[in-house]
Amino acid sequence: xxxxxxxxxxxxxxxxPFKSLPEEVLAEASRQVEIAYYKAGSQILEFGDTISDxxxxxxxxxxxxxxxxxxxxxxxxxxxxxYQSLLMRQKVRFPVKAIEDSLIYFLPESVFRPIFxxxxxxxxxxxxxxxxxxxxxxxxxDDANVxxxxxxxxxxxxxxxxxxxxATVQQAAQLMTDEGVSCLLIxxxxxxxxxxxxxxxxxxxxxVSASDGSEHKVCGxxxxxxLRTRVVAQGLPxxxxxxxxxxxxxxxxxxxxxxxxxxxxxxRTNVHHLPVLKKGRPVGVIALSDLVRYESRxxxxxVSSIFRQQTVEELAALQTDVQxxxxxxxxxxxxxxxxxxxxxxxxxxxxxxLLELGEEQFGPPPIPYxxxxxxxxxxxxxxxxxxxxxxxxxxxxxxxxxHDEYFAKLAKFVSDGLAACxxxxxxGEVMATNxxxxxxxxxxxxxxxxxxxxxxxxxxxxxxxFFDLDGVWGRTEWADQLQGLISxxxxxxxxxxxxxxxxxxxxxxxxxxxxxxxMEQDGQHKNAINLKRRGTAPLADLIRxxxxxxxxxxxxxxxxxxxxxxxxxxxxxxGPDLRDAMEFISMVRIRHQALNIESKQAPDxxxxxxxxxxxxxxxxxxxxxILSDAQKFLKFRYQxxxxx
Amino acid sequence: MLHLIPDxxxxxxxxxxxxxxxxxxxxxxxxxxxxxxxxxxxxAPDTALDQVPFVAMDFETTGLNPQKNxxxxxxxxxxxLQRIYxxxxxxxxxxxxxxxxxxxxxxxxxxxxxxDEAPDLSKVLPQLLQALKxxxxxxxxxxxxxxxxxxxxxxxxxxxxxxxxxxxxxxxARLHRHHPLSWIARLIGRKPVSIRLADSRTRYNLPFYTPHxxxxxxxxxxxxxxxxxxxxxxxxDPISLIWx
Numbered sequence: 001x002x003x004x005x006x007x008x009x010x011x012x013x014x015x016x017p018f019k020s021l022p023e024e025v026l027a028e029a030s031r032q033v034e035i036a037y038y039k040a041g042s043q044i045l046e047f048g049d050t051i052s053d054x055x056x057x058x059x060x061x062x063x064x065x066x067x068x069x070x071x072x073x074x075x076x077x078x079x080x081x082x083y084q085s086l087l088m089r090q091k092v093r094f095p096v097k098a099i100e101d102s103l104i105y106f107l108p109e110s111v112f113r114p115i116f117x118x119x120x121x122x123x124x125x126x127x128x129x130x131x132x133x134x135x136x137x138x139x140x141x142d143d144a145n146v147x148x149x150x151x152x153x154x155x156x157x158x159x160x161x162x163x164x165x166x167a168t169v170q171q172a173a174q175l176m177t178d179e180g181v182s183c184l185l186i187x188x189x190x191x192x193x194x195x196x197x198x199x200x201x202x203x204x205x206x207x208v209s210a211s212d213g214s215e216h217k218v219c220g221x222x223x224x225x226x227l228r229t230r231v232v233a234q235g236l237p238x239x240x241x242x243x244x245x246x247x248x249x250x251x252x253x254x255x256x257x258x259x260x261x262x263x264x265x266x267x268r269t270n271v272h273h274l275p276v277l278k279k280g281r282p283v284g285v286i287a288l289s290d291l292v293r294y295e296s297r298x299x300x301x302x303v304s305s306i307f308r309q310q311t312v313e314e315l316a317a318l319q320t321d322v323q324x325x326x327x328x329x330x331x332x333x334x335x336x337x338x339x340x341x342x343x344x345x346x347x348x349x350x351x352x353x354l355l356e357l358g359e360e361q362f363g364p365p366p367i368p369y370x371x372x373x374x375x376x377x378x379x380x381x382x383x384x385x386x387x388x389x390x391x392x393x394x395x396x397x398x399x400x401x402x403h404d405e406y407f408a409k410l411a412k413f414v415s416d417g418l419a420a421c422x423x424x425x426x427x428g429e430v431m432a433t434n435x436x437x438x439x440x441x442x443x444x445x446x447x448x449x450x451x452x453x454x455x456x457x458x459x460x461x462x463x464x465x466f467f468d469l470d471g472v473w474g475r476t477e478w479a480d481q482l483q484g485l486i487s488x489x490x491x492x493x494x495x496x497x498x499x500x501x502x503x504x505x506x507x508x509x510x511x512x513x514x515x516x517x518x519m520e521q522d523g524q525h526k527n528a529i530n531l532k533r534r535g536t537a538p539l540a541d542l543i544r545x546x547x548x549x550x551x552x553x554x555x556x557x558x559x560x561x562x563x564x565x566x567x568x569x570x571x572x573x574x575g576p577d578l579r580d581a582m583e584f585i586s587m588v589r590i591r592h593q594a595l596n597i598e599s600k601q602a603p604d605x606x607x608x609x610x611x612x613x614x615x616x617x618x619x620x621x622x623x624x625x626i627l628s629d630a631q632k633f634l635k636f637r638y639q640x641x642x643x644x
Numbered sequence: 645m646l647h648l649i650p651d652x653x654x655x656x657x658x659x660x661x662x663x664x665x666x667x668x669x670x671x672x673x674x675x676x677x678x679x680x681x682x683x684x685x686x687x688a689p690d691t692a693l694d695q696v697p698f699v700a701m702d703f704e705t706t707g708l709n710p711q712k713n714x715x716x717x718x719x720x721x722x723x724x725l726q727r728i729y730x731x732x733x734x735x736x737x738x739x740x741x742x743x744x745x746x747x748x749x750x751x752x753x754x755x756x757x758x759x760d761e762a763p764d765l766s767k768v769l770p771q772l773l774q775a776l777k778x779x780x781x782x783x784x785x786x787x788x789x790x791x792x793x794x795x796x797x798x799x800x801x802x803x804x805x806x807x808x809x810x811x812x813x814x815x816x817a818r819l820h821r822h823h824p825l826s827w828i829a830r831l832i833g834r835k836p837v838s839i840r841l842a843d844s845r846t847r848y849n850l851p852f853y854t855p856h857x858x859x860x861x862x863x864x865x866x867x868x869x870x871x872x873x874x875x876x877x878x879x880x881d882p883i884s885l886i887w888x
Contacts, residue, residue, distance in 0.1 A: 004859070031730060035730065036726060
């Protein structure tokens with residue numbers, strides 16, 4: 001009768017990489033396991049020991065040290081160690097000690113080797129570095145939901161229906177009815193020689209080749225709704241030419257964009273039909289209804305309902321809808337970027353609607369202004385628990401005596417309104433209600449010039465947040481101009497970058513992690529880790545410094561990282577590592593908040609490692625390690641006297 | 645009831661004399677298997693614990709009485725203080741030769757159909773003794789394995805089997821059962837510390853293993869002994885300190 005080590009088998013199969021093995025292979029391996037018990041404090045592997053087994057922590061916890069005595073890693077149940085030495089056939093390089101009473105399973109090399117050779121997924125675990133393992137975890141999650149990570153191509157069900165700009169509206173209506181479509185693209189013959197622009201595709205321009213070889217330009221779009229509102233309601237004759245009533249403003253999108261981008265484009269532009277281009281040729285049109293069918297539509301609906309509310313109270317009542325849409329996106333495996341930007345768009349919409357309501361109440365503004373979003377909303381990385389960070393740029397004709405009362409009232413109205421909608425007041429007073437942050441454009445420019453040209457770590461300590469800015473309402477181009485000023489100026493000031501870098505090191509990852517995860521030691525969140533303070537915030541801080549150094553104008557951390565990687569200032573692979581770390585920590589944080597909401601608790605950023613799966617703990621630890629390494633690099637790269 | 649050992653031998657049965665006893669028994673034993681078993685000898689009483697080859701052994705039986713009940717399965721796991729060798733472990737399901745009672749089926753989960761094809765103990769005896777010889781047997785509660793094996797062999801070969809055992813339950817009792825519970829403790833309903841296998845393991849941070857599978861239980865006792873020795877003996881302590 002076959003000897004079955006049931007307990008060993010059942011334990012191993014719970015853990016990566018064993019769970020990827022066929023049952024019979026794992027059962028055979030389980031039969032060959034050797035076991036030893038180590039009392040807390042006893043040495044498991046000494047430096048220079050010959051290693052002949054793969055070591056697996058069955059219970060308890062162990063610490064792995066570098067030769068100089070520095071702690072290298074801590075492992076608990078399911079942790080594997082000594083495999084590097086085993087694979088390289090070297091002696092033990094990192095000594096291992098039991099820090100709790102521990103039971104260790106040893107898989108002899110003679111058993112491990114054949115499995116390693118024959119089972120690729122199992123082998124991958126050992127061959128890839130820690131960082132790549134994290135990447136695999138992230139990318140596996142990405143794969144999990146096809147819809148949210150699908151390209152727009154997958155939504156296109158048919159070719160676009162086209163009509164000449166010379167056609168009448170009746171012909172257009174007839175064609176739409178025959179084809180069963182809700183919109184038409186309007187074509188205009190193109191005079192110029194098409195070969196000139198060969199291979200150059202303008203986003204804003206779509207070309208169509210007719211069967212006779214002539215080139216036509218897409219010059220507009222008409223929809224069902226246009227026929228209703230612009231023809232019938234206006235009482236125009238049926239022989240009106242389509243180019244008289246078509247929308248000439250074409251908002252188009254590339255077919256290889258993500259569906260999510262289409263959704264955001266619709267949100268931003270309030271357009272419900274997007275022609276889809278592939279290499280400059282229209283290949284289809286996607287309508288809001290297509291997205292609704294495929295997408296978690298809640299965030300779209302929340303946004304549109306925000307703009308329908310008439311009072312602050314009605315807006316505040318939408319909070320539960322916002323939370324529901326957040327949870328829904330998480331449950332549909334949206335990645336952190338999708339969640340972050342959807343929540344930012346919602347937050348932005350609240351601000352916009354409140355400003356509209358404010359202007360209705362207090363009358364039109366006496367001088368032009370721009371309302372700014374700062375921090376996570378500007379970065380498109382907003383989650384459910386968030387402060388309101390905002391400011392106002394006023395026209396330079398600002399006269400405090402004449403105008404300030406209006407803007408103080410408006411700022412207070414918006415700020416109180418946001419607080420009612422769940423965006424708590426900024427404890428650092430970074431709000432437009434604070435007179436310091438309600439200033440004319442020239443003053444704002446001077447603020448930034450001062451920060452950048454005469455920096456001290458102290459003066460920059462609280463101004464980090466202003467380097468993530470986005471215009472929400474009014475003269476939003478002023479926000480773009482400030483961004484331009486920052487990107488031109490910051491990269492030249494080594495002292496400024498050094499100060500920003502110094503501040504970016506203020507918050508360190510909670511390393512030592514798990515068992516040694518450094519937890520909050522007192523207060524309400526004892527034995528928890530604040531994933532924002534210890535994870536995403538320091539990551540965003542350090543990415544911002546690099547982005548400023550390369551003159552990037554992007555606000556979102558992932559976009560900034562793209563610019564930074566392109567500028568090649570990071571060691572190879574560091575960019576993707578940071579991206580994975582950001583994504584992973586953000587997702588743990590996002591899922592934690594979604595769970596909070598689902599269990600009717602107030603969402604927060606404090607996670608307890610014991611509530612995470614072993615897998616999450618390990619990946620989180622790796623992500624924090626990447627952050628820690630990146631901080632070291634930041635310190636080294638931005639020294640006050642170093643020329644880059 | 646268990647007068648399997650002649651009186652004069654029993655008086656001599658002092659644990660420190662196990663090697664001499666094995667010599668005597670090797671001469672006295674009739675059956676070649678037993679002769680072979682005893683001839684392998686027994687480690688000296690002053691052998692350091694970390695030099696002793698052990699084998700953890702667990703039986704599932706049809707009941708608790710060695711005279712009336714039979715052995716349904718045997719699990720063996722050889723080990724030392726340094727390593728437990730699952731690769732060399734053995735597990736047999738046996739025909740108990742006695743009726744399988746519903747109550748015991750519930751405990752060990754071995755059913756009539758499992759034992760239909762199962763061999764009699766005598767068939768696996770050569771392998772069993774081969775696996776035991778030269779090693780010190782470790783059990784959790786010595787009232788079962790040795791008496792059952794003794795009785796089974798007596799019935800089949802006409803002579804019993806003697807060997808020293810280390811009892812992890814008794815080691816646990818030494819720690820937690822120095823004194824009977826005081827009347828006050830009993831009065832206030834305090835329960836004695838459990839020295840059952842699973843409960844004992846928990847005290848050493850050993851993982852929970854589902855009980856009543858002979859092989860798993862043998863493994864569980866092997867781990868427990870490693871933990872007990874690590875906890876309160878020295879590797880250089882003599883085996884005589886813990887065997888019976």
